[in-house]
Amino acid sequence: MNLSDVKNIIDCQVIFGEDRLDREIHTACGSDMMSDVLAFVKDQSILLTGLVNPQVIRTADMMDMVCIVFVRGKQPDEAMIQLAQERDIVLMSTSHRMFTACGLLWENGLRGGN
């Protein structure tokens, strides 16, 4: 699926990167612990998280992820948006909680990688 599908499936508001939603993604990762995200690198291309601070963007950048989805309607601040722009990472926000957001994406065929 691509980011546009993700947007529709979990009803996202796009914060940055509206013009980049055609990016294909194959696997996802959901976590509030950046240490865990960094430990299980397997080419996940999208990160779902309830954590909101600049290290979320930096972590996604280190892992070459193309999109971050903030769950429970959380919103990044200006500094984070700018960081994401510099690193070309799409930012979206969904009002779903983590479990539901991940479940919906799974149901639609997105997987966590091995």
Place this chain on the structure above:
Amino acid sequence: MDNILKLKYDVDGDDFTRAGEASASVKKTLKKMGVPADIIRKAAIALYEGEINMVIHADGGEIEVDISSNKIIMILKDKGKGIENIELAMQEGYSTAPDEVRSLGFGAGMGLPNMKKYSDEMRIESTLNIGTTVYMTVCIS
């Protein structure tokens, strides 16, 4: 003789939001040099974990990165409190990070094991109350 590119960074121990800038800069440089993406990712993650450690456990420090055609050498030096038991610190899940760090998404005790996993060679020298130096090498090709 092999051409070596030397990069140096000061890591500010007081600014958690900026922790990771050195790693991002190294990543960018490696990309420009045409290093393979999987090698870049290994080096970037290992360095980022080390950089975060310098900020949350050691009040900042210095990073030196030497890039040659066949390897990337990363040296992270701090004057922090040091690591009492390196073997213990290397275990997955061992962390002395306070709750405040955990609420920022770190402190799972995965950093040092990750650094070992993603680098091809790693060595830690640490003296209590003097500081810690971490040496990591990532081979290219």
